[in-house]
Amino acid sequence: MESNNLKKAVLNSALPVLFALIIGAIIIAYIGEDPLATYALLFEKSLLTPKGFMNTLHYAMPLVLTGLAIAVTFKANIYNMAVEGSCVLGGFFAGIVGASLSARMDALSMQAICLFTGILFGVLFALLPAVLKAVFHVDEMVVTLMLNYALQKILEYLATGVFRDTASGYVCTPTIHANAMFNRMGNFRITPFVFIALAAFIIIYLVMKHSKLGYEITAMGKSATFSEAMGMRTTRKIIILMIISGALSGLAGAGWMMSEKFKYTLDFSGNPGLGWDGMLVSLLGGHSPMGILVAAILYAALKTGADSINIYSAVPKEIVSVIQGLIILFLAIKFVDERFGVSGKISEAIYTYKARHKQTTSDQTSIQEEA
Amino acid sequence: MNIIQTIGLTKKFGDFVANDHIDLSIEEGEIRCIVGENGAGKSTLMNMLYGMLRPTSGTLLLRGKEVQIDSPTDAINLGLGMVHQHFKLVPSLTVYENILLGAEIKKSANSPLIDTRKEIEVVRALIDDYDFELNPEDKVEDISVGERQRVEILKMLYRNVDILILDEPTAVLTPQEVDGLFENLRKLRSQGKTIIVITHKLREVMALSDNVTVIKAGKVVGQLKTSETNEAELAQLMVGRKVAHAVNDGSTQAPSDKIMYYVENLRTIDGYGNEVLFGVSFEVHKGEILGIAGVEGNGQSELVSLLSGTMEAIAGKVFLKGNEITNWWPDQLRHVGVGIIPEDRGLEGLCGTMSIADNAIAGYHDRSEVCHHGFLDSRAIKAKRDRLLEAFAVRTGDVNGDVGALSGGNAQKLIVARELESNPDFLIACQPTRGVDIGSEEFIHAKLLDFRNAGHSVLLVSSELSEVLGLSDRVLVMYRGKIAGEVDPKKVTSREVGLLMAGISVEEQKSEGKEVGDGE
Numbered sequence: 001m002e003s004n005n006l007k008k009a010v011l012n013s014a015l016p017v018l019f020a021l022i023i024g025a026i027i028i029a030y031i032g033e034d035p036l037a038t039y040a041l042l043f044e045k046s047l048l049t050p051k052g053f054m055n056t057l058h059y060a061m062p063l064v065l066t067g068l069a070i071a072v073t074f075k076a077n078i079y080n081m082a083v084e085g086s087c088v089l090g091g092f093f094a095g096i097v098g099a100s101l102s103a104r105m106d107a108l109s110m111q112a113i114c115l116f117t118g119i120l121f122g123v124l125f126a127l128l129p130a131v132l133k134a135v136f137h138v139d140e141m142v143v144t145l146m147l148n149y150a151l152q153k154i155l156e157y158l159a160t161g162v163f164r165d166t167a168s169g170y171v172c173t174p175t176i177h178a179n180a181m182f183n184r185m186g187n188f189r190i191t192p193f194v195f196i197a198l199a200a201f202i203i204i205y206l207v208m209k210h211s212k213l214g215y216e217i218t219a220m221g222k223s224a225t226f227s228e229a230m231g232m233r234t235t236r237k238i239i240i241l242m243i244i245s246g247a248l249s250g251l252a253g254a255g256w257m258m259s260e261k262f263k264y265t266l267d268f269s270g271n272p273g274l275g276w277d278g279m280l281v282s283l284l285g286g287h288s289p290m291g292i293l294v295a296a297i298l299y300a301a302l303k304t305g306a307d308s309i310n311i312y313s314a315v316p317k318e319i320v321s322v323i324q325g326l327i328i329l330f331l332a333i334k335f336v337d338e339r340f341g342v343s344g345k346i347s348e349a350i351y352t353y354k355a356r357h358k359q360t361t362s363d364q365t366s367i368q369e370e371a
Numbered sequence: 372m373n374i375i376q377t378i379g380l381t382k383k384f385g386d387f388v389a390n391d392h393i394d395l396s397i398e399e400g401e402i403r404c405i406v407g408e409n410g411a412g413k414s415t416l417m418n419m420l421y422g423m424l425r426p427t428s429g430t431l432l433l434r435g436k437e438v439q440i441d442s443p444t445d446a447i448n449l450g451l452g453m454v455h456q457h458f459k460l461v462p463s464l465t466v467y468e469n470i471l472l473g474a475e476i477k478k479s480a481n482s483p484l485i486d487t488r489k490e491i492e493v494v495r496a497l498i499d500d501y502d503f504e505l506n507p508e509d510k511v512e513d514i515s516v517g518e519r520q521r522v523e524i525l526k527m528l529y530r531n532v533d534i535l536i537l538d539e540p541t542a543v544l545t546p547q548e549v550d551g552l553f554e555n556l557r558k559l560r561s562q563g564k565t566i567i568v569i570t571h572k573l574r575e576v577m578a579l580s581d582n583v584t585v586i587k588a589g590k591v592v593g594q595l596k597t598s599e600t601n602e603a604e605l606a607q608l609m610v611g612r613k614v615a616h617a618v619n620d621g622s623t624q625a626p627s628d629k630i631m632y633y634v635e636n637l638r639t640i641d642g643y644g645n646e647v648l649f650g651v652s653f654e655v656h657k658g659e660i661l662g663i664a665g666v667e668g669n670g671q672s673e674l675v676s677l678l679s680g681t682m683e684a685i686a687g688k689v690f691l692k693g694n695e696i697t698n699w700w701p702d703q704l705r706h707v708g709v710g711i712i713p714e715d716r717g718l719e720g721l722c723g724t725m726s727i728a729d730n731a732i733a734g735y736h737d738r739s740e741v742c743h744h745g746f747l748d749s750r751a752i753k754a755k756r757d758r759l760l761e762a763f764a765v766r767t768g769d770v771n772g773d774v775g776a777l778s779g780g781n782a783q784k785l786i787v788a789r790e791l792e793s794n795p796d797f798l799i800a801c802q803p804t805r806g807v808d809i810g811s812e813e814f815i816h817a818k819l820l821d822f823r824n825a826g827h828s829v830l831l832v833s834s835e836l837s838e839v840l841g842l843s844d845r846v847l848v849m850y851r852g853k854i855a856g857e858v859d860p861k862k863v864t865s866r867e868v869g870l871l872m873a874g875i876s877v878e879e880q881k882s883e884g885k886e887v888g889d890g891e
Contacts, residue, residue, distance in 0.1 A: 211746050215729065215736055222724050229681055229711075229719035230734040231702025 009286045013295065016284070016330030024323040033315050042320075045308035046301035052308070054188035058259070060293075060300035061197040062087070065252035066278025067285060067292040068204045069245040075208075075287045076220040076241055078133070082144035083249045084275025085151045086125045088268060090118035090250030091257040092155055095264045096163055098176030098257070107179040114180050115196070115254050122250015123243050125151070130242030134235040140242075148275075159264055173264040182259040191259040200251060204244075205289040217241065249275060280324075283331050299324075373435070374399040374534060374565050375420070375451075380429035382415050389415040391589040392429065397534075402556060402566045404576040404597075407586035408609055408667055408834050413569045416586070417536050421453045422446040452527030453536040456543070458519050462512035467494035469511055470526050497529055502558055504551075516643070517548030521555065528559075535559065536567045541575055542668075543643060553579050571609070571668055573602040573873055585609055602873030606666055607865055610836040610872075624824070626659035626844050631828040632797050637687035639677055647673045649852045650687070655797070660819065660829040662843030662860065666872050667834045670852035672714055675801040675832055679711045680704050681719070691797060705734050710795035712786055714802050714832075716779070720786045723775030727767060728756040730774045730785065735793050763788035764814065780811030787815050791822060798822060801832045816842060836868060850874040 025035035046052045066083050073080035094114040101110055129147065132138040165174040182191035208214040219227040220234055228234055252274060261268055269275070281299055285291025306320035375397040382390040390412045397403050407413045418424040420431070422440035430437055433449055440446050443453070460469050467490050476493060478486045494507040503521050511519060520540065527535060537556075541549045556566055556579065570576060576583050577597060585593035585608040593608040633654035641647045648670050655661045665671055676682035678689065680701035689697045691707060701711065711734070713719035721730050732741050732752055741751045760767065763784045768776055777785065783804065790798060800819060804812040819842060823829055833839050839846055840860040848855045848871040856871045 206746070210749070212737055212742050213745065215747055219722060219725065219729070219733065223718070223722045225718050226720075226722040226733070229679070229701060229713055230736075231680065231700055231705060233700055233702065 009288065009291065012334055013284050013286055013291060016327050016334065017298070019330045020323050020326035023326055024319060027322060028315055028319060031315070033313065038309060038313055038315050038319070041312055042305035042309055043301065045312075046303075046305035047297075051188055052304060054185075054190040055304045056297060056300045057194055058189040058191065058300075059303055060296040061194050061259075062252040062256045062274045063278050063281050063296035063299055064201055064293055065197055065248050065255070066275050067281035067296055068201065068278075068289060069248035069252070069275075070279045070282035071285070071287040071289070071292060072204065072208065072217065072248070073241050073245045074221075074282065076217045076237070077224065078238055078241060079141040080126065080129070080144055080242060080245050081141060081279075082126050082129060082147055082275075083245065083278055084269065084273045085144070085148040086122035086246045086249030087253035087256075087275045087278075088155060088273070089125045089151060089253065090120075090122035091253030091261070091268060092158070092173070092264050093121045094118035094254035095173055095176055095257045095261075098180035099174040099263075101177065101180070103177045103179065105177075105179060110177065110179045111182070111258065114176070114258055115251065118254025118257070119247045119250040122248070122253065123246040126242045126246025126249070127239075130239045133242075134238045140238075155264070156266060159266065163264075165263065171266055175263045176258065180258055181262060182255075189260075193255045193259040196251075197255060200248065201289065201293060204248070208289055213237075213240070249278075252278070280328060280331070284327065373397060374433070376432040376435075378430045378432070380416070380419065380431060381427050382412075382419060382424060383427045388589050390419070390426075393586075393589075393591055395584060395591065397565060397567065398582075399565055400560060400563055401581040402560055402568065402579055404568045404570055404580035404583045405586060406569075406571055406573065406576055406583060406605060406609060408571065411586045411609075412589040413586055414538065415589075417453065417538060417567070417569055420446070420451065421536060447527075447530050447532060450532050451534045451536070452530060452532030453538065454520065454523045454527065454540065456539040458523050460511050460519060460522060462510070464511060465507065466505055466509050466511060466514070466522050467491050467507040469522055470494050470497070470507075470529055472526075474530070494525075494529075497525055501525070501528060501555070501562070503555060515548070516543050517545070517551055520544070520548075520552065524555070524559075533563065534565045534567070536569070538569045539571075540568060541570065541572060545645065549575070571666060573605050573666060576605065577602055603866065603869040603875065606872040607869035609666065610664075610834060624658065627657040627826070629657045630654045631657045631659075631692060632830070633690050634678070635688045635690075637674070637677060637684050637689070639673055639682060639684050641673060647852050648677070648684075651849075651852075651854055652687075653847055653854065655828045655830055656844075657828055658823060658826045659844045660823050660831050660842050662839035662846040663830065663832040663849055664836055664839045664846055664868060664872065665834070665849035665855075669849045669872075671801075671832050671834075671849055673852075674849070675714055675799060678799055678830070679709075679713060701734065702737070705793070705795075708794075708796040710790035710793060710798040712790055712798065712800040712803050716783055716786060716805075721774045721782055724773055727760070727770060727772065727774055727777070727785065728752050731756040731759050731789055733789070735789070738793070759785065759788040759792055762792065763818070778808070780807035783807045784811055784814065787818060791818060796827055798827065798829045799832075800829055802834065803831070804833075804835070804838060836865065840865075840868070848872055 021039065025039070028035040028038050046056050066087055069083045069086070070080065094117050097117045098110065098114045101113065125147070129140045129143040132143055133140040159173055160171050163173045165172050182193045184191055208217065216227065216232045216237060219230065219232060220237060224234060256274060257264070277299065281295045282292055284295035285293070302320045302324060306317040309315050309319065310317040373396040375395070377393055377395045380390060380393040380395070381388065393416060405413050405416070415424060419426050420440070422442045422445050425441070431440065432438070433451070438449060440449065446452070461472065464472070471490055471494065475485050476490050478484045491507050498505050498507065503525065505518060505521055505525070511522065524535065540552060544552060560566060568579065580597045583595050583597050583600065583605065584591060585605060587609060635652050637648055637651045638646065639648045651670070651674060653661065663671055663674070673682060677684050680699055680703070683698050687697070688695055691709060694707070696704060696707060704711065717723060722733070732755060736742060736747065741748055741755060756770070759765070760770065765777070765781045765784045765788065767781065774782060774785070787803065803819065804815050807815070819829055819831070831839060831843055840863070843860050846858050846860050848858065848868060850872060851874060855874055856876050858868060858871065
């Protein structure tokens with residue numbers, strides 16, 4: 001049974017990727033390039049060379065964190081769309097603190113303070129919708145979704161006004177002190193932040209798989225009435241889960257600031273944004289921590305591989321965006337099916353059709369019984 | 372003439388027979404009530420009439436002609452309409468828009484535009500025709516529940532329906548609205564409509580219907596003229612009386628004098644803001660099973676929800692072993708030794724899509740037995756699961772599988788196992804054997820008696836009279852949110868219980884049964 005579930009989960013996530021790659025291959029073939037060679041290049045340069053793999057890991061880490069942030073709430077049927085906001089807000093204030101502390105402070109305490117600031121603001125941002133949901137039953141999906149846009153404008157105001165680095169020719173906040181930065185390890189883009197992210201991953205893995213809270217998350221996601229009757233106090237759990245989600249997002253943002261960006265620019269989180277990418281990663285990983293780790297690495301590999309395609313082949317790197325888009329599309333099909341049972345209905349229709357043809361009308365009742 | 376007649380109408384779901392050879396004939400222009408407990412098969416029968424379910428066998432005659440109804444649209448075309456318990460209206464649209472939804476009046480045959488003025492006129496004429504009180508231009512979200520129900524009825528009447536089925540129409544109404552509804556239904560009858568009302572409120576049956584059909588366990592057990600019966604007789608027919616297998620014959624020790632659990636003056640309101648419990652008080656002694664009997668819908672469900680921590684009391688107090696536990700959460704209750712077997716096995720007692728092991732620890736997943744410092748011990752969980760399955764003889768196809776795959780009896784045994792094996796002092800058991808096979812029923816009854824004989828206490832709430840009378844040391848009967856009286860299960864006759872369930876107190880019974888049929 002358990003191995004069956006696992007098989008199903010893997011299939012559910014692997015199929016969308018496979019279909020996306022197949023359609024991507026058709027497009028590559030259509031523009032006159034060799035799809036297999038292109039894919040070989042894409043994955044070789046991003047996963048199979050030490051340098052490529054290290055770079056991929058570097059880009060995967062924030063996605064692992066935002067993916068987990070999505071999973072802890074989605075699995076409990078709480079649709080927290082504020083991961084992007086928590087991530088950006090956490091990153092922003094980690095950057096402000098990292099630039100305004102005394103430059104002579106030692107690296108360890110400075111980094112700790114910055115990370116803590118990121119986590120704190122991530123949590124604060126998630127707390128507002130959590131309280132609204134738990135106390136007033138306000139729909140968290142709408143609130144969290146819309147708050148992101150409000151936040152985007154507020155940060156734009158802060159970055160262009162209050163905290164603007166006037167020495168710079170474009171809109172950004174001051175660069176953080178060298179002591180607040182996570183430095184690259186060797187020749188690779190990867191930084192010590194990877195260890196912090198992996199530590200967070202292990203903690204969340206244990207919590208989700210083996211803890212009382214993880215058990216309650218699963219129960220809440222499967223049946224709210226049941227978990228309430230079993231004394232899981234769902235309103236309190238909603239707040240706890242949103243705090244965890246906000247903390248992970250804030251950590252992702254702070255890490256991104258301190259290991260990659262070093263200052264806040266208006267495109268800090270990229271396009272579509274670390275939080276939104278994290279949502280895809282979480283869906284692709286079936287909201288399971290291991291799945292999220294694999295999905296994040298795959299997703300980051302597409303990103304690092306894209307540059308190699310651009311350099312070493314005639315295929316434009318936009319093909320990677322096409323593949324990413326197709327993955328989302330095929331994932332959506334899976335959810336439509338789960339929601340409306342399309343494949344079930346099709347197989348049922350085929351079954352009834354066959355049965356009708358086999359039997360005469362006098363046997364109609366037995367068909368209904370079987371169905 | 373019979374407008375509806377069914378001959379041997381049967382519906383099976385797998386092995387379960389929901390309707391067993393139902394022969395029903397309904398005359399044109401009558402108000403017919405169909406009564407029965409939850410799960411007796413009333414809704415299955417109505418859903419077959421309305422085309423939502425197809426009969427496994429049997430024939431259905433409408434105005435003397437055999438018909439096959441495949442969908443609600445078919446039913447409406449044949450002049451048969453249904454008003455559901457939960458309204459299917461669009462709150463943001465007006466009354467007339469809701470009534471004409473799907474049958475909009477266009478400006479001309481091919482025009483895409485709706486003729487609003489004509490629509491309002493038509494609906495106003497319809498309202499006047501039937502003498503209903505409604506303003507066609509009000510938005511549905513702004514009108515009362517009673518008015519919404521009128522909109523539902525008009526929706527059907529507009530479609531020229533002459534048979535109207537109402538499913539539990541009074542469940543959501545205030546007493547005043549109930550009176551209004553009855554008046555409207557009588558008006559409709561005088562205009563030649565046939566009305567079928569599904570209900571389990573006997574007072575309303577007596578007040579409204581011409582004839583009444585009683586269904587129990589999928590069979591018609593009574594077909595009576597309302598004027599020739601009374602509430603007590605109906606109550607007796609509904610709950611029946613079959614021989615209980617395990618019986619509390621008092622041969623073991625009598626209950627102690629010590630009080631284990633008591634409640635004082637409990638009151639609460641339901642989700643619609645109606646008061647459903649009016650000052651309920653009782654005490655349960657050590658080593659005693661206190662039974663609560665009554666026709667369903669008289670506050671028992673709310674009482675159990677309240678005592679299990681999923682509903683809040685607005686007044687009153689609950690004590691366990693002398694300590695107040697009013698409005699405690701379910702986890703707190705379980706911690707101080709209250710075991711809970713909830714009314715709805717599939718919804719509250721178990722989670723069908725979680726594994727047997729996960730269900731076996733639910734509610735007790737924070738105990739040191741399976742949980743250390745917030746982390747669960749999967750080996751201990753499996754051990755606990757195996758212990759429960761073994762001790763309560765729960766048969767499973769796959770022990771690692773989901774609970775949803777278990778049969779009703781085995782699923783219920785799992786719940787009883789979980790609650791009893793945690794060694795509570797007091798057990799709330801609500802409908803502990805509903806929908807389970809005879810073998811499991813006997814087993815569960817024996818376990819409840821063992822638990823009592825070990826000096827613990829049980830509050831047993833059940834709509835199965837034989838269960839309550841067979842197991843309990845004392846029985847309280849609930850009627851309309853109050854305790855109507857207490858009886859000794861060893862001495863009472865089922866007629867006396869029936870009268871109490873119909874709201875006629877012991878004193879009234881003694882002072883002569885002259886007005887027995889009238890309820891209050």
